[in-house]
Amino acid sequence: ALHGTTSALLEGLFMIFRYLLNNNAHHAVDYRIGVTKTRGRGRPVVSNDGWRRRPQRDDAEFWTETIHFWCMNPAVCFKEIDERARTIVLTSGTLAPIESFSSELGVPFRIAMEGNHVVPKPQMWVQTLAAGPSKVTLNASYKHTETLAFQDELGLVIKQVCEAVPYGVLCFLPSYSMMDKLVNRWRITGMFDEIMRKKRIVLEPRHGRDEFESALQEFYQAISVCTAQGGEYGGRTGALLFAVCRGKVSEGLDFTDNNARAVITVGIPFPNFKDRLVELKREYNNQQVNRGLLNGSQWYEIQAFRALNQALGRCIRHKGDWGALILIDERFRKNQERYVKGLSKWVRGSLVHAESCYDAMESLHEFTQHRLSCAA
Numbered sequence: 001a002l003h004g005t006t007s008a009l010l011e012g013l014f015m016i017f018r019y020l021l022n023n024n025a026h027h028a029v030d031y032r033i034g035v036t037k038t039r040g041r042g043r044p045v046v047s048n049d050g051w052r053r054r055p056q057r058d059d060a061e062f063w064t065e066t067i068h069f070w071c072m073n074p075a076v077c078f079k080e081i082d083e084r085a086r087t088i089v090l091t092s093g094t095l096a097p098i099e100s101f102s103s104e105l106g107v108p109f110r111i112a113m114e115g116n117h118v119v120p121k122p123q124m125w126v127q128t129l130a131a132g133p134s135k136v137t138l139n140a141s142y143k144h145t146e147t148l149a150f151q152d153e154l155g156l157v158i159k160q161v162c163e164a165v166p167y168g169v170l171c172f173l174p175s176y177s178m179m180d181k182l183v184n185r186w187r188i189t190g191m192f193d194e195i196m197r198k199k200r201i202v203l204e205p206r207h208g209r210d211e212f213e214s215a216l217q218e219f220y221q222a223i224s225v226c227t228a229q230g231g232e233y234g235g236r237t238g239a240l241l242f243a244v245c246r247g248k249v250s251e252g253l254d255f256t257d258n259n260a261r262a263v264i265t266v267g268i269p270f271p272n273f274k275d276r277l278v279e280l281k282r283e284y285n286n287q288q289v290n291r292g293l294l295n296g297s298q299w300y301e302i303q304a305f306r307a308l309n310q311a312l313g314r315c316i317r318h319k320g321d322w323g324a325l326i327l328i329d330e331r332f333r334k335n336q337e338r339y340v341k342g343l344s345k346w347v348r349g350s351l352v353h354a355e356s357c358y359d360a361m362e363s364l365h366e367f368t369q370h371r372l373s374c375a376a
Contacts, residue, residue, distance in 0.1 A: 016069045019076050030073035032280045036066050040207070070277060072284040075106030082107050094309045094344065100302045103293050117346035123322035125367040126350040130330035132157045133357045139330045140174065140267025151182055154328065155191035157357060158240070158264060161326060162199045164365040166231055166372065167238040167258035168223045169199060172245050172311040174269040176206050179242055199240040204249050212248055215241075220259065227258050245269035245307040253314065260315035261368065262324040268331065268339065269311075270304040305342030312347055322371045324364055327351075 002010070020028055040062055071077070081088065088107070095101065095114075102109050117124070131137050132153035137144075144150050162169055173179050183203065186192035195201060200222035205211040222239035226232060238258070243249035246269065271278045282296030289295050294302070315323035325347065332339050333353045340348060354360035 019071070020069075027073070027076045030071060030076050030284075032070045032072060032284070034068045034070060034276060034280070036068060036276075038064050038066065040064055068277075070280065072281055073106075073288075074104050078105045078107065093313055094306065100294055100299065104299075106292075114345045116349060117316065118319045119316050119321060121350055123371070124316060124346075124350045125324040125364060126327075126347055127325075127352045127354045127360050127363070128327045128329070128332040129157065129354050129357060129360055130333045131357060133160065133361075135357075137330055138328050140328065141331075145178055145181070145267070148185065151185045152189060152191070154182065154266065155186050155189070155195070157328065159191065159195050159198070160357070160361050161262060161264060161364065162195055162237075162240055164361055165262040165324060165368050167226060168219070168255060168260045169238065169240045169262045169264065170249070170255060170260050170311075170314055171240060171242050171264040172250055172266065172269075173242065174245055174267045175272070176244055176247075178266075179203065179244060183242075195240060197235060199238055200236055202239055202241045204241065204243040204247055216253075223258050243311075245311050246271075250307065250311045250314065254317055255314045256317040257321060260323060262326065262364075263312055263315050264326045264328060265308060265311055266328045268304050268329060269307045271300065271307075273300070302342070308342070309344045309347070312344070324367060326360075326364075 016031075020031055082105075090101065090109075098112060098114060129138060133156050134153055136149050136153035138150065138153060138157070140150075158171060173182070183192065186195070192201065200218070202215050202219040202222075205215055219239045219241045222236070226236065226238050231237060238261075241249065245265075273279070273282075278300070282300055284296075285293045285299045286296040293299075312325050312327075315321070315325075329339075340351065343351070354363075
């Protein structure tokens with residue numbers, strides 16, 4: 001009898017080949033085959049029959065080569081649903097930007113609606129920030145984030161947000177490499193310890209389910225203790241969770257009530273343009289524009305805003321909830337036509353471009369104090 005893992009692997013391969021080879025391999029042009037090499041921890045175990053099994057847990061590193069069958073066209077699979085169903089309804093809080101779905105799924109959606117949030121506007125505080133308290137411009141494109149001036153100014157902003165907002169704060173960064181650079185810099189300057197005095201700092205781990213669950217529990221526990229103590233414990237008012245757009249925290253997790261009273265997003269999380277899968281998808285879309293697909297650049301930009309909207313949606317989870325959204329990047333103000341229109345409708349409807357960091361922090365403090373008094 002086949003092992004369950006082997007059976008699942010074979011079923012997946014058979015499904016891929018069915019889509020690849022059906023109708024005289026009509027969809028072969030929609031697939032790309034690639035091999036990746038990834039690094040992991042643990043000692044890989046290879047049985048006598050040549051199958052690699054789950055690695056033993058230890059500190060040893062190993063490399064794994066994986067063959068991928070990448071489908072560049074979601075319509076390959078969605079076509080079956082379209083042919084069998086009389087009506088298709090797609091619903092999500094983060095479908096925006098919605099213009100890509102019709103082209104990517106190969107189906108015209110004659111009725112489309114982008115709704116407002118169920119939460120009244122007074123329960124939301126949404127502002128963009130173009131500069132920090134020292135008036136250093138905050139532009140999170142790669143060439144700027146490498147500068148110490150940007151890193152130090154961002155640290156000051158996050159510290160002030162943590163001083164103004166009680167309980168849980170989420171901060172989403174474009175990449176793990178930026179997280180590492182910021183944390184290393186702030187440890188040198190002492191900013192890490194300054195923030196730590198106000199909030200327990202938790203970092204989203206790159207790998208490992210156990211490590212991820214442990215980090216979440218540490219975050220939740222810090223907030224739970226402060227909530228039980230009336231808002232403060234040991235000088236701290238909660239916890240600050242640093243996470244990455246497209247990571248585990250940004251998609252699917254529910255940070256309701258005190259678990260997220262503010263979400264900070266840094267920059268615009270464009271996919272890594274050097275990633276081979278991203279390169280292939282951009283090339284594919286450019287080749288298939290005549291079939292109605294968005295070109296590669298349009299697709300690439302929409303992925304950034306979809307990831308950003310996912311992150312922003314981690315707080316304000318029910319009609320009685322409240323929270324603040326702080327979008328840090330001068331590009332939202334300088335080029336609103338390009339960068340604001342990709343945000344979800346409920347975010348756009350409440351968005352304010354802060355005149356200065358001082359004005360933003362004053363407004364944020366007033367908002368949180370008002371919401372706390374309403375809940376008392």
